[in-house]
Amino acid sequence: MTSLAADRLVARRGGRDVVDGVSLEVHSGQVVGLVGPSGSGKSTTLLLLAGLEPPDAGVVRLDGEDLAGLGVAGRQALRRDRVALVFQGYGLLSLLTARENVELPFRVARRDPAAAAAAATRWLGLLGLGDRADQRTDQLSGGERQRVALARALAVEPAVLLVDEPTAELDEENRDRAVGLLRDAADRGAAVVVATHDPEVVELCDRVVRLVDGRPLELPPGDVDGPVA
Numbered sequence: 001m002t003s004l005a006a007d008r009l010v011a012r013r014g015g016r017d018v019v020d021g022v023s024l025e026v027h028s029g030q031v032v033g034l035v036g037p038s039g040s041g042k043s044t045t046l047l048l049l050a051g052l053e054p055p056d057a058g059v060v061r062l063d064g065e066d067l068a069g070l071g072v073a074g075r076q077a078l079r080r081d082r083v084a085l086v087f088q089g090y091g092l093l094s095l096l097t098a099r100e101n102v103e104l105p106f107r108v109a110r111r112d113p114a115a116a117a118a119a120a121t122r123w124l125g126l127l128g129l130g131d132r133a134d135q136r137t138d139q140l141s142g143g144e145r146q147r148v149a150l151a152r153a154l155a156v157e158p159a160v161l162l163v164d165e166p167t168a169e170l171d172e173e174n175r176d177r178a179v180g181l182l183r184d185a186a187d188r189g190a191a192v193v194v195a196t197h198d199p200e201v202v203e204l205c206d207r208v209v210r211l212v213d214g215r216p217l218e219l220p221p222g223d224v225d226g227p228v229a
């Protein structure tokens with residue numbers, strides 16, 4: 001069982017609190033949505049949850065342990081072994097192939113190359129990219145790159161999966177695929193947080209935290225257009 005809990009997070013950027021008091025909790029088997037207009041603090045919140053940026057106030061705890069107490073090396077180890085983040089800009093290495101990008105986290109963790117190759121084949125296939133595996137990612141379309149980034153995060157079967165607008169560039173068929181795979185990851189025990197505008201992704205969430213100017217408002221799924229505090 002994994003639990004990720006954020007307590008009253010604050011992120012100050014450019015002299016203002018772009019994340020201002022965000023709390024959320026997600027356990028194995030759950031998908032929590034972060035919704036809200038562009039600029040409301042979704043991506044910044046995901047960076048804090050991943051331990052990539054330190055909060056200016058508040059705490060992120062993974063299985064009860066404060067990420068701030070882990071130190072730089074501890075947080076790196078966490079991202080290598082337990083937490084995967086799909087960035088809004090995907091964060092792929094453009095000169096590497098789709099397959100090499102998916103294999104990268106396995107290499108960093110010094111895992112068996114044969115297992116990495118098998119995982120890359122499997123996950124690229126599940127995302128409909130079987131025939132794109134050996135193409136450099138700078139030669140792929142935006143939607144294809146988005147799916148490579150998802151494959152890379154899903155392939156390591158992380159305990160915590162953080163995903164930033166995973167369907168922004170996907171057509172309907174691939175959106176269905178991506179949503180199905182996120183649900184499956186949760187069903188296999190991942191704790192998933194997904195920033196999204198997409199009603200189909202919101203639909204899959206067990207809970208939704210709506211952000212307005214960095215401030216949270218918790219709503220039942222499907223009520224993303226509910227009252228704005």
Ligand SMILES: Nc1ncnc2c1ncn2[C@@H]1O[C@H](COP(=O)(O)OP(=O)(O)O)[C@@H](O)[C@H]1O
Nearest residue numbers: 013014018036037038039040041042043044045
């Ligand atoms: N490093 C930064 N420096 C200055 N402003 C930032 C920085 N990061 C984010 N912001 C600002 O914080 C706000 C929230 O950004 P972001 O978290 O990317 O929102 P969202 O993902 O919901 O669109 C935006 O107004 C953005 O311009």
Ligand SMILES: [Mg+2]
Nearest residue numbers: 042043088164
């Ligand atoms: Mg964003």
